[in-house]
Amino acid sequence: MLSQFFEFEFLRTTLYTGLIIGLIAPLLGTFVVVRRLSLIADGLSHVTLAGIAFGLFMDKKYGLAVLTPFTSGTIFSIFGAILIERLRTVYKAYQDLAIPIILSGGVGLSVIFIALADGLNNDLYSYLFGSVSAVSKQDFNTIWVIALIVLSLVALFYKELFMLSFDEEHAKVSGIHSKSIHLLFILLTALVISASIRIVGVLLVSALMTLPVASSIRIAKGFKQTIIYSILFGEASVILGIVSGYYLEIPPGGTIVMVLISFLIITTTVQKLWLKSQRKKAIV
Amino acid sequence: MTETIVELKNIRYAYEDKIALKDVNLSIPRGAFLGLVGPNGGGKTTLIKLLLGVLTPQQGSIELFGTSVGKFKNWSKIGFVSQKANTFNRGFPATVKEVVATGLTAQIGYLKFFSKKHRDKVKEAIELVGMSEYINQNIGDLSGGQQQRIFIARALVSEPEFLILDEPTVGIDTENVQKFYELLGKLNHEKKITLLLVSHDIGTMTSHANGVACLNKEIHFHGDTEAFHNLSEQRISSFYGHDLNIVTHNH
Ligand SMILES: Nc1ncnc2c1ncn2[C@@H]1O[C@H](COP(=O)(O)OP(=O)(O)OP(=O)(O)O)[C@@H](O)[C@H]1O
Ligand SMILES: [Mg+2]
Secondary structure, eight states: HHHHHHHHHHHHHHHHHHHHHHHHHHHHHHHHHHOHHHHHHHHHHHHHHHHHHOOOOOHHHHHHOSHHHHHHHHHHHHHHHHHHEEEEEETTTGGGGGHHHHHHHHHHHHHHHHHHHHSSHHHHHHHHOOOSSSOOHHHHHHHHHHHHHHHHHHHHTTHHHHHHHOOOOHHTTTOOHHHHHHHHHHHHHHHHHHHHHHHOOGGHHHHHHHHHHHHHHHHOOOOOHHHHHHHHHHHOOOHHHHHHHHHOOHHHHHHHHHHHHHHHHHHHHHHHHHHHHHHHHHHO | OEEEEEEEEEEEEEETTTTEEEEEEEETTTEEEEEEEOOOTTSSHHHHHHHHSSSSSSEEEHHHTTGGGOOOOOOOGEEEEEETGGSSSTOOOOBBHHHHHHHHHHHTTOEEEOOOHHHHHHHHHHHHOOGGGGTTTTEEEEEEEEHHHHHHHHHHHTTOOEEEEEEETOOHHHHHHHHHHHHHHHHHTTTTEEEEEEOOOOHHHTTTEEEEEEEESEEEEEEHHHHHHHHOOHHHHHTTSSOOOOOOOOO
């Protein structure tokens, strides 16, 4: 059944891309979830959508091939990240306000660009829900460069990123440049989102970042283990989701998320049963 | 002459137009175990934030190890346990070991990794606070008192010369408070760590510390514990603004 994935180049590219985002999305997602910033992923993905719509519009109106929708999506995502940070300092006491502002701004812009580009087309559909055939060679090259950047920066700044996530005040008084580290974190998140959108789509990209962590956090001990389990869940969901999506002719965003949700149900049940058996043991 | 660890001169600090500290002069020599007491809202936490460079005074100067706070770089010489230490997200998936290791992050510096030496230090610090058997537990699964000990280990792991503790014994039972003070005594005597401890439990505190400072916007008293006990009860109450029962522990 998998043989086709090795026969056709486009499927191979999709699968490799899937494996890359199955690694980096849950990795960053772990930091996002423990900092209770899950909604940031949604905010940024909608800004990315605006960038994509902008790219599609430019392409259609002026045939500008320099700026692919993917590239302009990435650029928008990065600007969105910086804007969220700015807004968070403006609304100190209402930091979560930054996200709905960014999110609705993203959707608003998207609608405008889509209308200017004469409405929805197939391309846009694939950006919304993901696609098994949309990853071009050029996209793939950008995606693995993004992955390399993300992986090396997370490795280099792991201890600072972790410290800031656990206790921001402590990080500050210890002399860590918490503002810069936080900015780094949010820029990495923006990059991961734009890299993931080709496969899972704008609407479900936050799911690939947060749902693996939601499963992992139930059974892991410690932060490193949470990351490792999240990546395992992420990779498994991407492989199962892409393969089944291809055969069922469903955009992979949908299948990947459903696989992730079933993982969540399984881990929650297993954890409950395990707790129960522990309690029984304790009574006996 | 012994070295001065902290020197506060003529400090004035106000939150917007609400004065929290005024005319504060305080100096802490190396090796001291100073208890800082005062009513709620007396400015104790504010004073600590000034020491740590989180807040900047509107007036006056602060020196740490002979360097003014603004220029001070050697933050790993100072350990800090916050009043809010255990208000963290209890669902946070971090083991005791991982939390204590964050106490070394700043010391190790950017772009460098944990080595075996660092991991050994983490283990030692956890042993010092008597929590070795919990080393791989998630911090959220521990009791409040146990968590507090982990935060002390986090402050100790970088081997600070000066340790600041803001009400660290809140929520800890009497037996463990006793153990906790023994630990502080040990740190002060054996490791020669200078201590600044904020506590509302004046009785227990004065039986272990060797100096007391009373703060209610201004420093109303600063001297050794002996002198503090000799203060008339009336004077203490007047500066607290209400009557106060001090249970003294005579050893
Ligand atoms: N962030 C802040 N903004 C405005 N006012 C503040 C702030 N933090 C403290 N204050 C005020 O400054 C004064 C001193 O507060 P501080 O927290 O230093 O007292 P404290 O001695 O630590 O009290 P406690 O024993 O309750 O911990 C209080 O009147 C308080 O209301
Ligand atoms: Mg306080």
